C-alpha cells in the first residue's frame with residue numbers, strides 16, 4: 001500500500017507551467033520510520049503549514065508526499081483530472097465476443113448491413129462489367145448485321161458453289177521448282193459443315209467418277225481461271241511450325257467424320273511470267289485469301305452398271321492400308337457383267353492434275369489407266385511422285401514419262417488403236433450412232449430406249465440375294481498390295497477410252513484442236529486420229 005501510494009504521488013505531473021516547481025518532491029527522509037503506523041504520519045503531515053511556491057499557494061493536505069492542492073481553480077481542475085489512479089490490467093481482458101469488422105468496413109457499410117441484408121457474393125462486383133460487355137457485343141453484332149453486308153458464302157450450306165465465290169485461306173505453300181507450286185487451301189467459313197451429314201456421298205467433293213475444277217478469281221482485274229483441286233493436305237506438327245521440318249504431304253481420305261478433312265484441298269499451280277491469275281495465286285502467302293467458285297464438272301466417266309453395286313476401295317497414303325477389292329470380280333461373274341473399259345490418259349505439265357484427282361478420290365475409276373505424262377523434266381512433279389509410285393504398286397495405273405530433258409517425247413508409236421468398249425450405255429450408243437449418222441426414225445427409237453433404260457441403274461433384288469451367297473465363298477486378300485501382286489501378272493487389255501489434258505498445243509498434237517468458238521470438242525485428229533480414235537471414245541480438255 002505504501003509503495004503504491006508513493007508511486008501515485010511521484011507520477012502526478014504539473015504540466016503547462018513554466019516557472020518554479022509547483023509540486024513538492026517526495027524525500028526519502030519523509031518516509032515515516034515506524035512502518036505500519038500511518039495514523040501517526042498523517043497527523044504529522046496535517047500539521048504542515050501552507051507553503052508559497054512561486055505565485056501558487058500550495059497547501060499540504062494529507063501527507064508531504066501527496067500533491068499540493070492549488071488555489072488556482074484552472075490548475076486544480078487540471079490537476080484533479082490527472083489524479084485518476086493508473087491501475088494497469090494484470091492480464092488481457094476480452095471485452096466482446098463479436099467478430100471484428102472487415103478491414104474496409106466503415107460505419108456506413110456496417111449501418112447499411114444492419115438496415116438491409118445485402119448478399120455480397122464473389123463475382124457480384126463484376127456484374128456491371130459483364131452487363132457492359134454484353135451490351136457492347138450486342139451493339140457490335142447489330143451494326144455488323146445491319147450496316148455491313150455478309151461475306152459471300154459465309155452462310156452457305158455448301159463448301160463450294162458454282163454460282164458464287166467462296167473464300168478460302170492459304171494454309172500452306174510449297175514451291176516445287178522455279179514455276180511450280182503446291183498450294184493448300186482451307187475454307188474460310190464453316191457453315192457448310194452443318195449440312196454435311198445429311199447426304200455425305202452427295203456433299204463430298206471427292207468423287208472418282210468425274211474430273212472437276214474450280215475457278216479462282218483475280219479480283220483486281222476481275223478475271224477467273226480454272227484449277228484442278230487435289231485431295232491432298234500438308235500434315236503439320238510443332239516441328240513444322242517451328243520450321244525444323246517440312247510438313248508431310250498426305251492424301252485426304254474422304255470421310256464424313258472430319259468433313260473430308262475440314263474441306264481442305266491442294267492446288268498444283270504452274271506460274272506463267274505473264275499469266276495474270278497464276279502469278280496472283282503464287283504470289284500469295286500463307287494466311288492470304290483466295291476466292292473460289294465451283295465445282296465445275298469437266299468430264300464424267302461413262303456409266304457402268306457395276307458402279308451401283310460396288311465401290312472401289314479408296315486410295316490411302318500407305319498402300320498396305322488400302323483394302324483389297326474382293327467383290328468386283330465375283331459380282332461380274334454372277335451378274336454376267338462386262339469388265340470396265342481401260343483408259344489412256346495423255347497429260348502434259350499441270351494436265352496431270354485431273355487424273356491424279358480421280359485416282360486419289362473416293363471410288364476412283366475402276367478400269368486400268370495408262371498415263372502418258374509429258375513434261376520438261378522430272379522435277380516439276382517431284383512431291384507427287386510418291387503417290388504415283390503407290391498407285392502403280394496397287395496395279396491401278398501405269399505412268400509412262402516423256403521428258404523433254406531426256407528427249408523421250410510422245411510419238412505415234414506410243415499409241416495403240418482403241419479397243420471396242422466392253423459396255424455401252426444407251427447414251428454412248430447414241431453418241432456412236434450419231435457418228436454413223438442415224439435416220440430420224442432410228443434416232444427416235446434410240447431415244448425411247450434411253451428413256452426405257454434409264455432405270456438400269458436400279459439394283460436388281462435377285463442380284464442382291466446372290467451377292468449375299470457369294471459373300472460366304474469370297475477369297476480374302478490380306479491387303480490391296482497382296483491382291484495387286486496377283487493381278488499385275490495378268491495381261492491388260494488395250495484402252496477403249498482416251499482423255500487428253502494439257503495446253504492447247506499439246507491437245508492439238510495428240511488429238512486435234514478443240515473447237516473453242518463452238519465450245520465443242522472438235523474432230524479427233526493428231527496422234528489419236530491417226531490411230532482411229534474418235535469423239536465417242538476420246539475427250540479433250542485444255543488445261
Ligand SMILES: Cc1cc2nc3c(=O)[nH]c(=O)nc-3n(C[C@H](O)[C@H](O)[C@H](O)COP(=O)(O)OP(=O)(O)OC[C@H]3O[C@@H](n4cnc5c(N)ncnc54)[C@H](O)[C@@H]3O)c2cc1C
Pocket residue numbers: 213225226227228229267268269270271272274275276277278279298350353502503504541542543
Ligand atoms: C479445266 C481446267 C483445269 C485447269 N487446271 C489447272 C491446274 O490444276 N493447274 C494449273 O496450273 N493450271 C490449270 N489450268 C490452267 C489455268 O486455268 C490457266 O490457264 C493458267 O494458270 C494460266 O492462267 P494465267 O491467268 O496465269 O495466264 P494467262 O493470263 O491466261 O496467260 C498468260 C500467258 O501464258 C500463256 N499460257 C497460259 N496458259 C498456258 C498453258 N497452259 N500452257 C502454255 N502457255 C500458257 C498464254 O499463252 C499467255 O501468253 C486449268 C485449266 C482448265 C481449263
